[in-house]
Amino acid sequence: MKVLLLANQPESTTRLQLFRKTLQKLGYTVVVPHFSTRNWFSIARQSRNVLIREKPDIVQVFNVPDIIYRNIPKMKRTYFRKFIYDYRSPWGIENGILFGPAGTWIGEYYEKRLASHADAITSVNNPLMNKIRSSIERKDIPFSVIPNYPTQEFISKTWEDIPIPDEDYILFIGRISKQEGIDIIHRAIQNCPDFHFLIIGDGPFSWFFLRKKYPNARYLGWQSHDLIPGYIRHSSLCIKPTHENSLTPYATDRSVWKLNEYLNVGKLVIASGIVQEEMRKNLILVPSSEFITAIRGYFGKQPSSLNPSDIRTWEQNEGTIKKLFDQF
Numbered sequence: 448m449k450v451l452l453l454a455n456q457p458e459s460t461t462r463l464q465l466f467r468k469t470l471q472k473l474g475y476t477v478v479v480p481h482f483s484t485r486n487w488f489s490i491a492r493q494s495r496n497v498l499i500r501e502k503p504d505i506v507q508v509f510n511v512p513d514i515i516y517r518n519i520p521k522m523k524r525t526y527f528r529k530f531i532y533d534y535r536s537p538w539g540i541e542n543g544i545l546f547g548p549a550g551t552w553i554g555e556y557y558e559k560r561l562a563s564h565a566d567a568i569t570s571v572n573n574p575l576m577n578k579i580r581s582s583i584e585r586k587d588i589p590f591s592v593i594p595n596y597p598t599q600e601f602i603s604k605t606w607e608d609i610p611i612p613d614e615d616y617i618l619f620i621g622r623i624s625k626q627e628g629i630d631i632i633h634r635a636i637q638n639c640p641d642f643h644f645l646i647i648g649d650g651p652f653s654w655f656f657l658r659k660k661y662p663n664a665r666y667l668g669w670q671s672h673d674l675i676p677g678y679i680r681h682s683s684l685c686i687k688p689t690h691e692n693s694l695t696p697y698a699t700d701r702s703v704w705k706l707n708e709y710l711n712v713g714k715l716v717i718a719s720g721i722v723q724e725e726m727r728k729n730l731i732l733v734p735s736s737e738f739i740t741a742i743r744g745y746f747g748k749q750p751s752s753l754n755p756s757d758i759r760t761w762e763q764n765e766g767t768i769k770k771l772f773d774q775f
Contacts, residue, residue, distance in 0.1 A: 449476040450772070451503035451527070455490050455515055457481055461704060462535060462571075462595060463509050465761050469768050478503060491515045498526045505775055507531040507569075511538045513557035520564035529775045532565035534558070534579045535595075537697050544693065559583055567771060571595050571702035572724055578697065591771050594701035596759040597708045604676040611681045612665060614643040617742065618682035620675060621705055623653035628688030628720070628735065635686075635739050636664045642746055647678060676712060684746050685709040689720025690735050699724040701759075706730070711758055715750040717741045728757045 450470055454460040457479050467477045480497040482490050495518065498506065506527045508516045523530055539554030559582050562568055567589045570576040576592055617635075621627050623646075633656075636644050640663055649669040650656070657666050670678070679685060687706050689698070698721040700706060709716045710727055719735040729750040733741045 448505070448772075448775075449478060449501065449503040450505045450507065451478045451480070451498065451501055452507050452509070453480070453494055453516065453519075454509040455482065455485070455487070455512065460509055462533070465598065466507065466768070469761070469765055470772065472765075473769055473772070475772065487512060487515050491518070494519070495522070498522055503527050505529045505531060505772065507533055508561065509533045509535060510558065510561070511536045511541070513538050513554065513561055516561060517557055520561065523564070529566045530564060531567045531569060531771070532561045534562065534568060534570045534575055535702075537575065537578060537694065540693050540697070555582065562588075566775070567591065569593050569771065572697070572699045573701075574697045574699060574722070574724075575702070589771070589774070591767050592701075593764045593767055594759065595704050595707065596701075596761045596763065597704065597711055599760045599762050601676055601708060602711050602758065602760070604673065609674050609677045610667075611677075612643060612645060615683040615747075616643045616645040616665075616681075617684045617686060617746065618645050618647070618678060619686050619688070620647045620678070620708075621687070623648050623650035623656050625656075626690070628690060628738075629656045631688035631690075631719075631735060631738050632686070633659075635688075635742055636661050638739050639663075639742060639746075642742065645678065645682070647675070675708065679709055679712045679714060682714060684742070685714045685716045686738075686742070687716060687718035687721070688735060688738050689718070691720050695720050696722060698722065700727050700730060701725065707759055711760070713750055713753050715745060715748060717745060728753060 452463050452467055454463045457463050467479055470477050478501050482493055539551045539558055542554035543551030562579050563583045565588055569591045571594055576590055619632055623629055644664040646666045647670050701724050715729050717731045719733055719738055723732055
């Protein structure tokens, strides 16, 4: 059986890549088209051409931006049999933050359009699943929650030959942007001069956000994902600062990749701007306004030891994925 996985930037869509790996392991033929452009209309046209050429049995779309895939349901039965909609992020709310109420309306219109025509819907956590479930009239669509957990391979990597600072350090890994809390990190660096910070990541305006240098902060830029476990393993405290906004109710411990990478390596993690679905050992959730106080209070404390039941890995999703695809 042939499965076609669609995302506008598949090479950088971790969730798609892990679905591909799991489906191939389960014996499915998997096709992942790559696009030579980031223009939404060009991607929509190229996606249509790939569907006509490949004629897969199942198409799974990884949402955002949903408007790209607006015409895919019309092709069902002619060029493919079953359609799975992966609702990994609330595109309508994201649009609303950027463009106001009109952006929300447009985004949620296309979310509902795709979800209503799906033969199954997957999502990263329960709040997102409940949101999309309540927005459509059809109640006979199968729903599956498949969290964003790192692979077992990520946990087992032990990279030692990386440039580790001599001092104990507080680690941030992620996109360098205001949405990801770079202003909170700046304030923490300034208000905690005795603590050392290691910042890993990049972004289109990282040069601007990181233009000021501090003696207690080191910026490494983008680093290969293969090296990330080593940086986490050697850290004293990991942080995930995010401002609270309309996206917060839909960002949970089951959907944030970096949070789970920190926790699976057994680190103490301070996070803001997310909600907790499960009790997770070593996770400290605080309001963003109290982030610096939390850093002062928890730096130097030892994390609790992990039991096997505390680990969350992508491989734990395999049974759910198998059941989802085998029904077709």
